[in-house]
Amino acid sequence: MQTFIEHLGHTSFVIQRGPLRVLIDPVLVLRELEFRQPACPAWFFDDLSSVDAVFFSHAHDDHLHPPSLLGLREDVALYFLDRPKPGAAPESSARAILTALGFRNLHPFLEGDVVELAQDLRIHILPAQCSGEGEEQCALLVETPDVLALDAVDVTDSPRTREALEAFRGRVDVAFVPTGASVQWQGFWNQMDSVGALAFCDWLKPARIATCGGTLSMAGRPREDRLERYPVDRAHWMAAAVTRAHDSALVPWKPPYRLVYGEHVLERCALLQPGRRFEPARGQRRPQALLTTFFTGYHPSKPIQRWGWGDNNDLVRWLEPFEAIREVVRASTRDLRYLLERCQVSVNKTPAAVLAPRTLRCLVEGKAFELAARLVSLLPSKVSEPTDMDAGYFAAVEAALLSEPALEEPQREDLAACLWMDRGLFHIQCMSRRMKELARRDERTEALRASHQSVLRDSLLQRRPVLGPYHLRVTRDLARLLDARPLSPETSEVLCYASPAGIRYQPLSTLEALLLDQCDGRTVAEMVGDVSAALSLPHDDVRSAIFTFLSHLSHESPLVLDWSH
Incomplete structure (x- = not known):
């Protein structure tokens, strides 16, 4: 031998x-x-x-x-x-x-x-x-x-x-x-x-x-x-x-x-x-090697190099290599279904797993592998602005979900909620990346932050804080779709918002959720009066709680709250 x-x-x-x-x-x-x-x-x-x-x-x-x-x-x-x-x-x-x-x-x-x-x-x-x-x-x-x-x-x-x-x-x-x-x-x-x-x-x-x-x-x-x-x-x-x-x-x-x-x-x-x-004796080889490379997040033409929408890639640069393999991926739902069934969720690094991870996870956990494979085969086109992704990708995902007759109504409702969260969190992530580029942490910045906090404290009662656009409030019953981690019994909602360090997931108590409900254009003085009467708490305690909570959110992300009203 x-x-x-x-x-x-x-x-x-x-x-x-x-x-x-x-x-x-x-x-x-x-x-x-x-x-x-x-x-x-x-x-x-x-x-x-x-x-x-x-x-x-x-x-x-x-x-x-x-x-x-x-x-x-x-x-x-x-x-x-x-x-x-x-x-x-x-x-x-x-x-x-x-x-x-x-x-x-x-x-x-x-x-x-x-x-x-x-x-x-x-x-x-x-x-x-x-x-x-x-x-x-x-x-x-x-x-x-x-x-x-x-x-x-x-x-x-x-x-x-x-x-x-x-x-x-x-x-x-x-x-x-x-x-x-x-x-x-x-x-x-x-x-x-x-x-x-x-x-x-x-x-x-x-x-x-x-x-x-x-x-x-x-x-x-x-x-x-x-x-x-x-x-x-x-x-x-x-x-x-x-x-x-x-x-x-x-x-x-x-x-x-x-x-x-x-x-x-x-x-x-x-x-x-x-x-x-090693060429096959007859017929064309199925593009499994290309699909495993695509599925695990490696570059389609440099399959030893990891590729994704990470710290070093902007959205356009990440999507560009997928143009050459679009038709191959679209015609390969059978092989993609096999990979979805075989691998844990963490392996999947396709655009579907990056842009709509909760929607995809919901499908996989519900054993809807055929529909999940179709979602993975949907490759977004190159975009000039993140907002273009709504019409160019998320609308296509929504249409695929709506046109699937095999879905039970409870699963369809969960998928609609997941897609709503995925769409909102994608835009929050885009803003977080932009904030990271602009963020500065030096003595001058910290001094300005302290000065800003002092001005807010002195003029607090006259302010009319409102929630900014780059946040997502997820109720407790939907939070199970947001993250697999269990919530504490005290959590009423989860507030997701953009920060320079990425998306923040802030658990909210019932009181904190109530305070955010009050951020609808009324003054802080009016908020103090309403909350104090509703909970039978001293005005000073309520005022202090409002300032501590809202100023913390402001410090984490200036886009969550607008104090200028």
């Missing part, structure tokens, strides 16, 4: 012995794993059903890649390092990501473990220094009767790794090491550079040395006019390597290629051509 090692590119590998097929850090929605090269997502392999197990060295996006993993069946065995990054959010751990993607067959491991698989294949989990930003990671040593292969991607040369490899020195048949360290903007390398990798190999003494990761994933040479993340390319690495290692020890080929080992002898190497070898 032989062992096949296929290096697909970047840090993605296939290990095959007999019928057993194992993936390591798979990025599978790019035919050529060159991350700078724009390309429409398409599976590297046409058939992923024969994969038996997947191993992850760590949870970075280019190793644990959600769009690629959604091409695998849900019961495939997944092995991952169960040591989350200290201080990281629980949902960012490998376990949480894989669970959210719908996988059920999870196998956590720790450094020092040895995972025994079929066909006499064992994988040693080697300790490694965590990445520069604190991500826990490991190296993997693949052992079969035919080959001993080291996968040392994205790790630095540390005493702990050397100690774990001491027993294997001089026995490793092929060691995959980075082509070059990535520049971290904090001012340090995140992997072994070429000098460090070769020094590590001088110590390990593998029979052959191969490159992986780094500039291997970049299309073309580093550009001299730009600060590159990987400033040293594979040609530089090879030039340094020939001065430190015998030519016969270097694997000269650029992936994708296959190494065939039998009894620790490299019997042959075959270059792979994924664009030809």
Whole structure:
């Protein structure tokens, strides 16, 4: 029997012995794993059903890649390092990501473990220094009767790794090491550079040395006019390597290629051509790779890059890439329904999940997957103003909901409420982003705020505060649709409003809701009298409560209350 090692590119590998097929850090929605090269997502392999197990060295996006993993069946065995990054959010751990993607067959491991698989294949989990930003990671040593292969991607040369490899020195048949360290903007390398990798190999003494990761994933040479993340390319690495290692020890080929080992002898190497070898025999491939990329929030033409309406993207720039895939998405409701049923809500990063998340959640929780898939397939057009989204997108969602005959009346009412909230909160979010650009927090600003508060206090009784336009008042019975978190018994309503820090969700007591009801053009003096008489409270106490509550809202967001009347 032989062992096949296929290096697909970047840090993605296939290990095959007999019928057993194992993936390591798979990025599978790019035919050529060159991350700078724009390309429409398409599976590297046409058939992923024969994969038996997947191993992850760590949870970075280019190793644990959600769009690629959604091409695998849900019961495939997944092995991952169960040591989350200290201080990281629980949902960012490998376990949480894989669970959210719908996988059920999870196998956590720790450094020092040895995972025994079929066909006499064992994988040693080697300790490694965590990445520069604190991500826990490991190296993997693949052992079969035919080959001993080291996968040392994205790790630095540390005493702990050397100690774990001491027993294997001089026995490793092929060691995959980075082509070059990535520049971290904090001012340090995140992997072994070429000098460090070769020094590590001088110590390990593998029979052959191969490159992986780094500039291997970049299309073309580093550009001299730009600060590159990987400033040293594979040609530089090879030039340094020939001065430190015998030519016969270097694997000269650029992936994708296959190494065939039998009894620790490299019997042959075959270059792979994924664009030809993995084309379907007949018919057109369903656009699943594109859909998983779209569904998980990665760029439609740069599927290794996260994309969304985030801090760095304005609305127009976010929507622009979807123009090219509009018709494909519209014709793919069957595949979108499968993704909605398989994945947890947190995975969905489509425009529907960003613009109408509560409406979509209500449909999914109600098992209305067909209608939910149609909503996901509705891509808004590029807009010049956020208000254009009302007619260009939210009206289309509303029409889809109204035209669905299978909805029960209570569900239809809930969906109408959810859409009302989604539409209002979208505009609040747009205003919050604008406020963030304008917000200033310095001594002068704080002094002006204090002065403003003093003026309000001195003239309070004559003021006629009214609610501004960028807020949403959600009653207690509808708050269950606003957020899954339970409300405290004292909460009567939830006030949503725009602030420089994003949308604020302010729980309101019965008294606070009553005070907001009074903000309809009457003076604060009239409000004090009405509330005092209604609740039999002293005027001074009511006046103090009104000022404290309304001035807090004003301080959080000047758009919630208009004091100028």
